[in-house]
């Protein structure tokens with residue numbers, strides 16, 4: 081028996097067998113080749129073409145695509161075999177002495193840019209098709225296309241170096257129950273998805289690949305962030321019992337389904353769910369929640385190479401609106417950038433992506449993408465109650481620019497005689513300190529606000545949310561963060577604009593009483609935390625409000641911890 085400690089990414093217990101996965105990173109290396117290597121690089125390019133061609137055939141054969149989408153896929157094959165592209169790539173290899181990856185990247189980017197410059201929608205779509213094929217070829221060249229086997233047994237636990245949002249998605253589809261990583265951080269989007277999909281996970285396990293062999297028996301204790309390798313009989317029995325106790329608690333909490341989301345003093349707290357992937361919709365609809373408070377639409381892009389078309393998006397948004405009606409669904413426009421990579425060919429990689437073209441900035445820069453998404457949401461608004469939320473807003477002016485484009489989309493649909501909800505509310509994320517400090521002015525422009533604590537913490541404390549080397553500085557309960565939240569709550573109350581919290585703090589039992597005490601009346605949370613959070617809300621009372629309103633946040637982290645671990649404990653203990 082051996083034990084390792086890491087950081088829990090999601091709670092829960094899982095007992096199963098190890099399966100090691102070596103995932104090559106998709107990287108385009110910028111090196112030149114010698115004359116002698118030209119033939120080898122030609123061959124690598126040719127092999128990649130054949131691999132992508134095979135993938136397309138398999139997708140066409142096994143997919144449930146409608147005929148229009150199948151046609152698109154078939155047209156991708158034409159691009160793959162386009163002689164003009166072949167000439168470009170081959171001459172980049174033989175004349176410029178680029179390696180195959182670099183040659184593919186540059187050639188496809190150049191062609192996509194040519195189509196883009198024509199600024200006609202059909203050509204923009206064509207550009208996306210070229211980018212798509214370019215990415216597929218790059219994946220094939222770096223071996224990523226064959227990265228994930230699909231033959232998983234229900235008790236197998238993938239052992240990985242690192243996790244990405246698309247990989248979590250694929251693993252959840254393969255019905256695995258837990259995974260382990262050598263690297264990772266609690267606040268990355270891969271981790272958020274992990275919790276949304278209910279996978280038990282631990283990251284930052286030291287020397288993981290050296291300590292675990294294929295088929296080792298593993299106990300993944302996500303509650304404590306501990307991994308037990310080949311447990312002895314006594315330990316195994318202990319954990320088997322713990323699994324049973326957790327299941328009983330889960331069943332008990334689920335009985336809260338019919339109970340109101342209100343405090344012991346009768347204050348109503350709107351309790352919504354965060355949606356990451358459309359596949360989660362069924363389980364969210366079963367929670368009997370007050371709606372979807374955050375749909376992270378950029379995740380629609382994670383398991384594909386290009387962004388979905390207006391029609392595809394419309395279908396998805398319509399289905400969600402209809403399924404949740406009459407409850408509202410808040411659709412956040414693409415928050416691309418940061419760790420949610422932009423589509424291939426749309427801009428160079430940035431040195432500081434979290435401070436770069438992320439969120440609304442990306443949308444304002446790539447007008448056509450923003451326009452397509454807003455049209456799709458507006459069209460779907462005729463089928464339920466939709467709201468639109470803009471990410472990474474700095475201030476009221478930033479917001480107005482987005483509203484201006486939105487107004488234009490509305491006029492366009494109106495003139496085309498297409499139905500939409502003309503009173504659809506527009507909201508702003510409060511996730512940059514300037515938005516929290518400027519909530520009074522922002523609230524005069526926006527119809528509603530939602531605090532994104534994940535980024536608010538990152539930007540207030542200048543700590544990369546994905547960098548485990550600085551994770552000890554990522555303190556969600558830092559008094560400066562709490563002061564910003566209080567400031568925002570008070571400004572929203574003054575301006576009579578609804579304000580929710582949709583960041584991960586709202587899903588963390590430790591912080592729920594704190595947020596309610598700060599005056600938050602709407603939470604949007606991870607669906608797997610739903611009944612736990614509801615139980616905590618029902619514990620909250622007027623005394624809690626007094627404790628928090630008397631608390632002076634001009635203090636140290638230690639003092640806040642004292643508050644949480646002593647005075648607030650009776651509220652989150654269930």
Ligand code: PEP
Pocket residue numbers: 272374376415511531532533534535536582583584
């Ligand atoms: C946040 O920043 O808290 C948030 C909800 O957005 P995301 O985690 O997608 O950045």
Ligand code: MG
Pocket residue numbers: 471511532534535
């Ligand atoms: Mg955010």
